[in-house]
Amino acid sequence: MFVDYAEIELAAGDGGSGAVSFRREKYEPKGGPDGGDGGKGGDIFVRGSSNMATLLDFRYKKMFQAPHGKRGGKNNRTGESGPPLVIELPIGTVIADTKSKRVLADLTTDGVDILIARGGKGGRGNTKFKSSTHQAPRKAEPGIPGEKYTVSLELKSIADVGLVGFPNVGKSTLLARLSAAHPKIADYPFTTKTPNLGIVRISEYRSFVMADIPGLIEGAHSGKGMGVRFLRHIQRTRILVYLLDIMSPDPGEDLETLKSEMKAFDPGLLKKKSLIAFNKIDLMAERPAGIDGFSSDDDEICYISAASGENIDNFLKKLSGKLLEND
Numbered sequence: 001m002f003v004d005y006a007e008i009e010l011a012a013g014d015g016g017s018g019a020v021s022f023r024r025e026k027y028e029p030k031g032g033p034d035g036g037d038g039g040k041g042g043d044i045f046v047r048g049s050s051n052m053a054t055l056l057d058f059r060y061k062k063m064f065q066a067p068h069g070k071r072g073g074k075n076n077r078t079g080e081s082g083p084p085l086v087i088e089l090p091i092g093t094v095i096a097d098t099k100s101k102r103v104l105a106d107l108t109t110d111g112v113d114i115l116i117a118r119g120g121k122g123g124r125g126n127t128k129f130k131s132s133t134h135q136a137p138r139k140a141e142p143g144i145p146g147e148k149y150t151v152s153l154e155l156k157s158i159a160d161v162g163l164v165g166f167p168n169v170g171k172s173t174l175l176a177r178l179s180a181a182h183p184k185i186a187d188y189p190f191t192t193k194t195p196n197l198g199i200v201r202i203s204e205y206r207s208f209v210m211a212d213i214p215g216l217i218e219g220a221h222s223g224k225g226m227g228v229r230f231l232r233h234i235q236r237t238r239i240l241v242y243l244l245d246i247m248s249p250d251p252g253e254d255l256e257t258l259k260s261e262m263k264a265f266d267p268g269l270l271k272k273k274s275l276i277a278f279n280k281i282d283l284m285a286e287r288p289a290g291i292d293g294f295s296s297d298d299d300e301i302c303y304i305s306a307a308s309g310e311n312i313d314n315f316l317k318k319l320s321g322k323l324l325e326n327d
């Protein structure tokens with residue numbers, strides 16, 4: 001199962017309490033205070049890991065507690081600190097505080113640790129409370145509690161280009177044609193159940209990442225079909241490709257339906273740069289010069305066949321042109 005959203009609880013370790021203790025030596029039965037400070041509670045870090053692809057592990061394990069600091073000891077011994085707890089998450093995970101919605105971390109790189117919940121400081125032992133008037137303080141502090149958060153984990157793929165379209169229009173076929181990815185392709189809707197990423201090379205030195213997501217249908221925003229949750233995987237792309245089936249009764253209307261479903265999820269998606277590609281032109285008796293006023297000279301429009309490869313060069317040229325534009 002592919003899981004791209006989870007909520008978990010994080011509790012950094014509490015600081016250990018300071019000790020109350022007095023030196024006891026043979027000839028000095030009433031020695032001064034020697035209670036050490038408590039240790040610091042363990043911090044919680046998150047780390048991006050390219051070995052993980054989903055948040056599945058976090059569906060079941062919901063609570064993460066870092067170890068507490070140990071209590072201070074006699075002879076001014078500071079208690080041991082709680083070791084840090086490192087939680088590995090897939091690259092592309094955005095971690096936010098569920099209450100304030102504030103983003104605490106965005107894991108875009110492999111192997112980098114980000115501190116998200118700080119362990120509490122240890123309390124001071126009674127040695128620290130000694131003064132000229134207080135030679136034998138019986139006072140020590142408790143440790144400070146560690147930070148606690150309930151956080152949402154949201155996996156948002158990191159891709160440059162996102163493919164969106166109705167089911168069965170050929171999104172996976174297009175990704176397979178352009179990259180070394182092998183997404184499942186079949187002649188029925190909802191073949192793709194989880195996002196696929198592929199690297200598309202445009203020259204020796206340039207490549208970009210393309211994301212293929214499950215198809216959308218009318219009513220997806222209210223849960224129809226696969227719903228719209230997979231749109232979170234294209235929220236970070238710079239460019240969207242609206243892929244349409246040219247054999248559909250009304251491709252123009254398909255585009256409007258697609259856009260209104262996307263708008264219901266995140267209106268910002270429609271502000272992205274985009275390219276409209278009509279697929280399956282190999283099935284037409286004649287090649288289109290323009291459909292419903294769309295001209296193929298238009299920078300935004302392309303007519304292609306993902307299956308036969310016809311006009312794919314032109315599509316890639318327009319797409320890379322857009323990618324290279326400054327935002």
Ligand SMILES: Nc1nc2c(ncn2[C@@H]2O[C@H](COP(=O)(O)OP(=O)(O)OP(=O)(O)O)[C@@H](O)[C@H]2O)c(=O)[nH]1
Nearest residue numbers: 167168169170171172173186190191192215306307
């Ligand atoms: N004739 C023709 N068939 C195509 C073309 N592109 C894709 N197909 C066929 O259309 C069907 C659906 O292709 P997919 O790539 O699985 O479509 P999809 O958009 O990924 O579909 P979902 O994953 O269900 O959303 C398959 O049978 C493909 O072989 C094309 O350019 N021409």
Ligand SMILES: [Mg+2]
Nearest residue numbers: 171172191192
């Ligand atoms: Mg597919």
